[in-house]
Amino acid sequence: MSDSEAPNNTTKKRGCVFWGIIIVVVLVILAVLFGPSKEEIAQQKADSVKQEASDTQAERASAINVTARDLSREMKANEIAALKKYDGQLIEVSGTIKSIDADFSDDPVLQLDSGEMFEFVAVNLGGGQTDYAAKLQKGQKVVMLCKTLREAIGSVQLSDCTPAE
Numbered sequence: 309m310s311d312s313e314a315p316n317n318t319t320k321k322r323g324c325v326f327w328g329i330i331i332v333v334v335l336v337i338l339a340v341l342f343g344p345s346k347e348e349i350a351q352q353k354a355d356s357v358k359q360e361a362s363d364t365q366a367e368r369a370s371a372i373n374v375t376a377r378d379l380s381r382e383m384k385a386n387e388i389a390a391l392k393k394y395d396g397q398l399i400e401v402s403g404t405i406k407s408i409d410a411d412f413s414d415d416p417v418l419q420l421d422s423g424e425m426f427e428f429v430a431v432n433l434g435g436g437q438t439d440y441a442a443k444l445q446k447g448q449k450v451v452m453l454c455k456t457l458r459e460a461i462g463s464v465q466l467s468d469c470t471p472a473e
Contacts, residue, residue, distance in 0.1 A: 370398060371397070371398040371399060371400035371453060371472075372393075372394060372397050372398070372399055372400065373400045373402075374399060374400070374401055374402075375401070375402050375403055376401055376402065376403030376404075376420035376421060376422055376428075376429040376464075377403065377421065377422055377423040379399075379401060379429055379457075379464055380422035380423065380424065380427060380429055380464050381423070383459060383464050387459055390457070391457060391458070391459070394457045395457075398453055398454070398455060399453070399454045399455075399457060399466065400451060400452070400453055400454075400472055401420070401429065401431065401451070401452050401454060401466060402449065402450065402451045402452075403420030403421055403429060403449070403450065404420065404421045404447060404448070404449050404450075405418055405419070405420060405421075405444060405445070405446055405447060405448050405449075405450060406419040406420060406421045406428050406446065407419040407428075407446060408441055408444055408445075408446065411432065413435070414435075415432065415433060415434060415435045415437075415438070416432075416433040416437055416438055416440075416441030416442075417430055417431065417432050417433065418430070418431040418433065418441070418444070418450065418452070419431075420450070422464070427462070427463065428463065428464075429463075429464040429466065430463055430464065430465045430466065431450075431452050431454065431466045431469045432465065432466065432467040432468075432469060433452075433469050433470070434468070434469075434470075437469075437470065437471070440471055450471070450473075451471070451472040451473055452466070452469045452470065452471060452472055453469065453470050453471075453472045454466035454467065454468060454469040455467070455468035455469075456468050
């Protein structure tokens with residue numbers, strides 16, 4: 309390469325960088341001028357929140373309502389019939405908190421009173437519910453929406469649960 313070509317390549321590179329910057333600046337200006345306004349963004353967020361609330365209400369309306377005590381009694385009376393009854397159903401369970409614990413992965417688990425001294429209904433919350441669980445107290449009444457029912461070592465286990473309130 310000759311000495312006269314080297315400055316010409318540098319000039320070409322600077323020109324490409326310059327035009328690249330100009331294009332980015334123009335795109336930013338167009339986005340600001342023709343993008344959604346703050347009011348439109350706020351309205352979209354409000355509509356989204358309303359839709360989520362509506363979806364939750366519709367989901368909750370389709371749930372099977374049961375107390376922790378009644379669920380425990382059903383499972384003791386005929387576990388197979390209870391599992392079949394609640395299979396694939398959203399379960400709205402209400403009860404009084406006996407204890408608030410953490411599972412092996414530190415996700416919150418609420419132990420609801422089953423009416424029996426040494427038995428409980430375990431309500432497994434996801435990791436995203438840690439702040440909610442931290443505000444709860446023993447003896448407090450709760451209503452939870454749960455997607456899965458099973459039995460483990462003689463204990464009723466509900467999982468994929470979120471607060472219904």
